[in-house]
Amino acid sequence: MGRKILFITTDQQRYDALGCNGGTIARTPNIDALSRDGITFDRAHPQNVVCMPSRSTMITGQHVSTHGVWMNGVPLPQDAPSIASDLRTAGYATALIGKAHFEPLLDPFLRFTENRIGNQRKTTDNPADPHRGFDHMELSTHGAVGQLHYSQWMRDNHPEAIGGFYQVLDHELQVNALGGGETNAPQIKVNPIQKDWYHTHWVAQRTINWLNSLPADRDWFCWMSFPDPHHPWDPPASELHRVPWREVDLPAGYIENKSQREKILDDKLRHWRGWYDGTFVSNYEAPAKWVPATMTADQVREVNAFTHVENELIDEAIGDVLGAITARGWESDLDVVYTTDHGEFQGDFGLLFKGPYHVDSLMRLPLIWRPAPSAHTKPSRVNAPVGLVSLAATFAHIAGVERPSYTEAPRLPINNDEARELGHERVLTEWDSVLFGKIVHLRTICRDNWVCTAALEGSMSAEGEGELYDLVNDPLQHVNRWNDESVRSLRDDLLSDLWANLPSQVLPLRTMDAPV
Amino acid sequence: MGTVRRHAFVECDADTVWAFVGAPERLHEWFPITECRVEGNKRWITLAGGIVFEEEIVTLDHDLRRFQYKIINNSLIKFHLGTVDVIPDSPNRCLVMYSTDMDPEVLALPISGAAGVGLAKVKEMFDGR
Secondary structure: OOOEEEEEEEOOOOHHHOHHHOOOOOOOHHHHHHHHHOEEEEEEEOOOOOHHHHHHHHHHOOOHHHHOOOOOOOOOOOOOOOHHHHHHHOOOEEEEEEOOOOOOOOOOOOOOHHHHHHHOOOOOOOOOOOHHHOOEEEEOOOOOOOOOHHHHHHHHHOHHHHHHOOOOEOOOOOEOOOEEOOOOEEOEOOEOOOHHHOHHHHHHHHHHHHHHOOOOOOOEEEEEEOOOOOOOEOOEHHHHHHOOHHHOOOOOOOOOOHHHHHHHHHOOOHHHHHHHOOOOOOOOOOOOOOOHHHOOHHHHHHHHHHHHHHHHHHHHHHHHHHHHHHHOOOHHHEEEEEEEOOOOOOOHHHOOOOOOOOOHHHHOEEEEEEOOHHHOOOOEEEOOOEEHHHHHHHHHHHHOOOOOOOOOOOOOOOOHHHHHHHOOOEEEEEEEEEEOOEEEEEEEEEEOOEEEEEEOOOOOOOOOOEEEEEOOOOOOOOOOOOOOHHHHHHHHHHHHHHHHHOOOOOOOOOOOOOOO | OEEEEEEEEEOOOHHHHHHHHOOHHHHHHOOOOOEEEEEOOEEEEEOOOOOEEEEEEEEEEOOOOEEEEEEEOOOOOOEEEEEEEEEEEEOOEEEEEEEEEEEOHHHHHHHHHHHHHHHHHHHHHHOOO
16 A cells, blocks of 8 residues: 545635744644644745646646646646646546636536536546546535535535625626625625535535545545635634634734835835726736725734634644544555645735735745655755645655656655755746736746746836845845845846746647636 | 637638538537527527527628627626628638627636637638538
């Protein structure tokens, strides 16, 4: 028997959401224990800060320029490489339970397999050659609308509870700006749903059911993918007592003084201030009718409180699944990898949600690898820069499979020494958005505790503009040093390194077939 | 308003391609829908998920090789105009263009995506004929 792999992802979760990373609001004892016994990465970045491109990187081990899913709404090709396929070929049983999102969610023509198998209430399209290499798929997203399995399950079993979720789109099919809760914060709703009908619980229970269907001697790879704490923030009302919003401290990244906040925003690429003022919405990830400049401190508190309730529920669900795995006798051979696809502003800079903003709020991710106890790997914290692009090679390594030739990064290291040996010197992130003529292109490198972002020609930026942050002396990235002569040679060196290491973009860009 | 355009060059003469693409009742043979019914200047199409769109045929110009239609009687859709053009590029080659102008703008994207699938099908059917 080989090592089993439980790959846990959340959606839109910040590095500081977890106790093991210094978080002080949500209690996350199960994830903290994985960190204590494993390898915790303190500088892990996604290769794109929205869902579909980032998830496509996880499964392919490729940068966005290579796999070509440059924005939400661009489907990952049916025949794209998948580490799940390689593990399946090596004899692993494979499953993806929860949020996949390699294909658009808004799919009225049912063109895409994820939506089609949900609509047909199947868990595979083809048992002999399953979609993306997963023997078993049971899918969900935020809320209970659409075709995916969780929505069908809710319709079949608890239709009266569907209306309790926040309505993600408004009557014009725009991301809804409607406020809720006690502060009227956008995308907040007090949801009367029972905790055990909520998607976090459903994902964990479907995972346990699938694991319990396997023979004891079977090796397996299970991607358990929670849709939370992504907006809308509508956790079960019964759980809101866990984090009373009035008692939540404002996050360190929230700048209370308005003029200071706006001065800092004005020092960045111009699209930051354009979004803050509600004049430039570059992508479909935030409500177009909501103006961040109107956000109050209490709204930031309430959004944070709801988010951390969701973080606690995720941690408890993970505890349930780990308990079920232990009951099967698999614990000593179990590798657990925990991460998320991208971060969330959660009030930083007076903003919520995400977009073309390459700072820690969106790029610094929780990433933990708890190797199988039978491997006797020494726990450590790694501060070398790593990316989600290394996950596919890591899964191959755990399974004893040769690193697939399509992957573009080495596996994750087990400590800082090995990070150097494996070549983890830098991590790269890309952004491309062209939604109805609003164009933003960014290329970013993180190396030596600096983050350097080059803007390409776009609606509000010209080539030659950018951002440069010193992560050690300016951990909140308030001071853009792009035009600081004293660090000009460093900036130029980082840019040279970025262009030398970023794969060439596969052209022409694939078409965007949905907004999300 | 969202405006999106897809196109394909087809290695076949424009008249042959237009005879197929310009027949509104044959949409289901190339576009990813499950059913299509035409009565006069009205067309009803059924999507795989069961959604039915009622459409009004606005233009069917065989000289210009242009077909235009609107989705009507749909509470979500404030404005829609779909345009299919077949333009000769040489005696044995033509350009097929499918444009969508729509409010809400976001709906233009999945329709355009479906048009991309449809144009690929037309190309597959007519290339080299």
